[in-house]
Amino acid sequence: MINLFRIYNPFNVIWLALVLLVMRLGYIIKAPDHLDFIFVEPFTRTLVPVAYENYFSPSANILLAAVLVFAQALLLNYLINFYNLLGKPSFLPGLMFVVASSLFTPFLILSPPLICNFLILWMLFKLFGLYKTNDAKSTAYDLGMMVAVGSLIYLPFIYLILIVWIALLLFRPFDIRDWMASLFGYVTVFFFLAVYYYLNNRLSTFYTIWLPLGTRFPNSIHINQYSYLILVPVAVIFILCFFKVRQVFYKSYVQVRKSYQLLLLLFIISALAFYVKAEFRLSHFLLCAVPTAVFFAYYFLYATKRWFYEILFLLLVSSIIYFQFNTF
Template sequence: MISAFRNYNPINIFWLAILLVILRVCYLYNAPANTELVLVESFARSLVPGNNINTTSLPVSVLIAGVIVFIQALLINYVVNLYNLFGKSSFLPALMYVTVSGLFTPFLTLSQPLICNFLVIWMIYKLLSFYKNQDIKSNAYDLGMIVGLGSIFYLPFIYFFLVIWVALIIFRPFDWRDWAASIMGYVTVFFFLAVYDYLTDHIHDFYKIWLPLGTAFPGSIKILNYYNYLLLIPVIIILILCFFRLRSNFFKSYVLVRKSFQLFFFTFIIAGLAFYVKADFRLNHFLLCAIPVAIFFAYYFLYATSRWFYETLYFLLFAGIIYFQFNTF
């Protein structure tokens, strides 16, 4: 399977769709009939009439989420190949994103983090352009607006502002105007939100938007079912193998490639640690980590040499995902 996706063959789009269906249809066997649906944060629900906490048919939610994941997978594949991050075009980034986004059952339904992944892809596309562009102030401003927009959908996305600053440190010499432009872009979004709140007589609640940012970092995380987290074993193994592969090729790679993987690593860390902002923390938050993880996975599987080993490793991950969808323990 991996060997087929190593090639940049359009027929892989068809196989990608098949694998996407296989990874999601099994969940419907033991799934509840309905699921909760929230698309924007509470402070912005008045901007979307009728959007409160509702329930929706789970098959419909899984179907919409599957279509979104498929589109996102192709977009990620396009960005990785456009910037030639692997030195060879393939469909592995798309395959790995489809796989990682089906890792846990909360990932399979429509959610705020899943929608925000469109913005993460857009950010990565613009951040990678920092390397060659001489004047990036307009891009920095756009990125600030993207983070502001993402914060309206899902408040923990605000921490992706740190990703912009990390990219500025990695890709660019210091220029205070680039940093200021990103701040102005973010402020622009909330300026218009403040104007809306003023016109609707809700300006007194405007400051409450950022109160969750003061939440103390939890000392422990409650895990309801430890068995499902056995899937993290092959994930951790693949990540470790990827880092060893990156280490061996690091100084042989182009400067853009080295800097890009540094950016993906910090994106993964920042996205993962932002979970504490939500009082009603849910596992689907870690969908924000799926894009950098998928890129790391794709890099390993593209350069792995022992076919029997990497094919077996991916099969175990794929089979494990399906197995835990059928078993609720």
């Protein structure tokens, strides 16, 4: 399976769709009777004058989520090959994104983090392009607006403004105007939201939007103990990937090295931002799927022992499917 996606072949799109279906088959068969879909944060709910929460049946919800993941996988694959982050073209980034987006059953349904992954991909297109940009102010402004729009959909997305600033440090000489442009972009979106609040006599409650940012970091996270078993092959692949990256890190182009540093920080910041939501949901970690897919793709592209990496991948896929049929 891995060797098939190591080759950049357009027919791999068909195989990718088949893998996507297989990875979701267990949940489609055993779909719950009801699935909630919250598209935006409560403070922007009135901006969407459509009762969408119960519009989709469980099966439609899962299938539409699969279509979105498929589109994101193709976009990610194009992004990684366009910037040549792996050194050679392949379909592994798309494959690994499909797998990473199927780890837990909450990943398989429509959710705000799933929608926000489109914004993450759009941001990465612009962030990686900063390295060869002569004037980054307009790009920084656009990136600030993207983070703001993502915050309207899913408030923890607000912390991705840190990724914008880190990218400006990594890819650009320091210029305070670039940083200010990103802030102006962010403020622009919330300025119009404040105007909307004012016109609806709700301006006095505008400050409540930011209250979750003061939430204390939790002392513990309650997750089904069997869910940790799926993370065993994930952890093994991560460890092997970092060893593989370290071997050739300083032999890579400067832009590639900085891009991997940015992806690692994106993974860390996205993961830690979960505490903003009072109600913890595993679906939050979908925000980590993009950098995870890139690191996984790097390992499987350069792994040398075929029997080992094929068995490791099979073990990962099998465990995901198994736990979809067995919820204990």
